[in-house]
Amino acid sequence: VQLVESxxxxxxxxGSLKLSCAASxxxxxxxxxxxxxxxxxxxxxxxxxxxSDGINTIYADSVKGRFTISRDDAKNxxxxxxxxxxxxxxxxxxxxxxxxxxxxxxxxxxxxxTVSS
Amino acid sequence: xxxxxxxxSVSGSPGQSVTISCTGTSSDVGRYNYVSWYQxxxxxxPKLMVYDVFKRPSGVPDRFSGSKSGNTASLTISGLxxxxxxxxxxxxxxxxxxxxxxxxxxxTVL
Numbered sequence: 001v002q003l004v005e006s007x008x009x010x011x012x013x014x015g016s017l018k019l020s021c022a023a024s025x026x027x028x029x030x031x032x033x034x035x036x037x038x039x040x041x042x043x044x045x046x047x048x049x050x051x052s053d054g055i056n057t058i059y060a061d062s063v064k065g066r067f068t069i070s071r072d073d074a075k076n077x078x079x080x081x082x083x084x085x086x087x088x089x090x091x092x093x094x095x096x097x098x099x100x101x102x103x104x105x106x107x108x109x110x111x112x113x114t115v116s117s
Numbered sequence: 118x119x120x121x122x123x124x125x126s127v128s129g130s131p132g133q134s135v136t137i138s139c140t141g142t143s144s145d146v147g148r149y150n151y152v153s154w155y156q157x158x159x160x161x162x163p164k165l166m167v168y169d170v171f172k173r174p175s176g177v178p179d180r181f182s183g184s185k186s187g188n189t190a191s192l193t194i195s196g197l198x199x200x201x202x203x204x205x206x207x208x209x210x211x212x213x214x215x216x217x218x219x220x221x222x223x224x225t226v227l
Contacts, residue, residue, distance in 0.1 A: 034216075036163075043119065044155070044163065044206050046216040058214045094162060102151040102210045105174070107162040 001026040001106045003095045008111030015085050019111055021078040021095030029054065029073040032101040035080050037091035038110070047093070048080065051101065062088075085115045121146065121207055121219035128225040129197045137222045139190040139207030145217065147188035151210040154183060154192045157221075158203045166205075167192060194224070202226045 003026065007019040019035070021028075035047040048059045048069040057069050068081040078095055092112050098105030122140040129135040139146065139154075146152055150170045155163040165174055167183035170190060180195045190209070194201050207219040 036218075043204075043221040044157075044208075044218045046208070046218060049216070060215055100168070102149075102216070103153050103165065103168045104155065104163070104208065105165050105168075107164070109162055 003097065003106060003108035005093060005095050005108045005111035008093065008113045010114045010116065011085055012117050013086055013115055015115070016081070016083045017085065017113060019080040019082065019093055019095075019113070021080075021108055023076045023078070023097070026076075026097060026106060027073075028071050028076055028078050028097065031097040031099055033069070033071060033078045034096040034104060035067075035069060035078075036094045036096055036104065037089075037113075038094070039091040042091075045091070049101065050078070082113070085113075087115050089113060090115045119220040120211060120217040121209060123205075123207060123219035123222045125220070126223045126225065128227055129194075130227045131197055131199065133197050134193060134195045135197060135224060136191050136193045137205055137207075137224070139192070139209075139219045141188050141190075141209060141211075141217075143188055144213075145188075145209045145211040146185065146190050148212060149210050150185070152183070152185060152190040153208045154181075155206045155208065156201075156203045157206065163206065197226055199226050 092110040095108040096104040153168040157163040171183040
């Protein structure tokens with residue numbers, strides 16, 4: 001199982017960024033997928049989840065209305081569209097998946113998002 | 118501030134046992150058996166150590182055990198080893214279509 005995140009980088013406040021998570025040895029279409037973030041030197045924060053049905057999604061209050069989780073089954077890839085970014089969104093973003101919706105079984109190595117002017 | 122409360126640090130000598138608590142409410146930890154625990158070494162991604170309160174994934178040593186009483190879940194590390202020094206986080210469904218992590222506990226092996 002390998003999950004590889006990409007798409008992070010430096011973005012100005014108010015800007016947008018789209019993260020990707022390419023899976024191998026692991027079918028995103030048959031698993032529950034999450035995004036979890038970790039600000040530098042801080043703890044883990046749950047961000048969002050997409051159900052194995054690919055339809056139902058849930059979000060942390062801090063990102064609701066700004067972030068959108070989605071997946072492309074043909075590309076076996078998970079996404080996180082992030083809009084209206086602020087400094088508080090600066091973090092390492094992890095892609096996580098598993099067969100149960102409430103467990104974080106398989107983790108990527110993360111992609112760093114820095115929001116700064 | 119995290120919705121789940123963990124001690125900031127615990128420590129123990131090699132071979133000893135340490136227990137990390139994770140206190141929530143009757144709406145999250147107390148209501149659902151969906152508590153899991155993660156170990157994170159510096160610079161690494163977290164790793165699932167215990168799920169569904171007390172179950173261990175394949176490959177996790179049986180020195181790691183989980184339990185729950187009321188609104189508090191616990192992770193116990195028995196026979197502490199040097200490689201157990203890491204940060205540990207609890208995670209739970211919060212019943213409002215969201216999930217929460219604890220603030221994390223640094224385990225130090227003396």
